[in-house]
């Protein structure tokens with residue numbers, strides 16, 4: 240089969256086709272991580288670019304996101320079904336005020352695929368919820384996602400809350416999302432920044448001394 244069709248049907252938001260081709264690719268032995276990183280992630284990047292060029296509007300975005308999430312639902316159990324030992328525990332969430340979760344879910348899945356145990360708090364997560372989750376789960380890493388410039392300050396508030404709760408020395412904080420930069424990570428005292436899902440895995444492994 241022509242794997243590039245997964246990319247094309249994701250961009251055009253044809254969920255049944257994306258699902259069918261994903262199943263076919265898996266049956267042909269294509270690795271789940273390859274389908275995500277080579278076709279699904281670039282397809283959503285293209286969708287984002289078209290949105291910025293006013294070629295796509297919110298309905299097209301949602302339809303493409305739904306097509307991608309259908310494929311991810313198939314791929315996710317396969318990514319977690321790994322024989323790697325748990326590499327560590329990560330609490331992940333999209334920060335307060337922010338409802339974007341596609342990138343966060345990708346980071347979560349790639350981390351799972353790399354053998355991390357994940358506590359996913361979802362979207363619009365207030366600092367105190369991160370604090371509680373770190374306490375309860377004894378996580379090694381907190382991964383924060385923000386897609387809006389207006390919600391980036393919630394990353395700092397969350398780091399401050401971890402500090403106030405006496406947890407900051409115990410956990411590494413890694414941040415990401417389209418508007419986030421290494422410079423911003425340095426400014427707010429995060430331990431790491433990752434521009435995409437693959438580098439989030441690499442950065443997390445580095446921070447825990449696994450790479």
Ligand code: B1M
Pocket residue numbers: 280283284286287288290291297300301304336337338339340341342343345346382383384385386387388389413414415416417418433434435436437439
């Ligand atoms: Co929104 N949106 N949106 N949106 N949306 C953006 C982010 C925007 C840039 C579009 C634009 O105007 N060009 C803009 C933000 C502008 C800004 O702040 N500078 C914007 C806006 C304004 C809004 C609303 C305010 C629109 C409105 O209502 N007027 C509203 C806000 C709602 C809210 O959150 N409170 C809104 C709503 C929505 C939808 C609901 C329609 C939908 C979200 C659906 C969902 O997530 N379930 C949506 C979408 C789809 C987008 C765009 C088009 C695509 C985002 C996406 O999913 N990208 C986006 C434009 C764009 O990014 N070009 C846009 C694909 C995804 C794979 O990439 O999320 O960047 P991304 O994740 C990457 C990396 O960033 C990184 O790895 C991921 C995978 O490689 N990464 C991390 C992400 N999190 C990480 C965490 C880490 C590490 C790496 O931690 C360790």
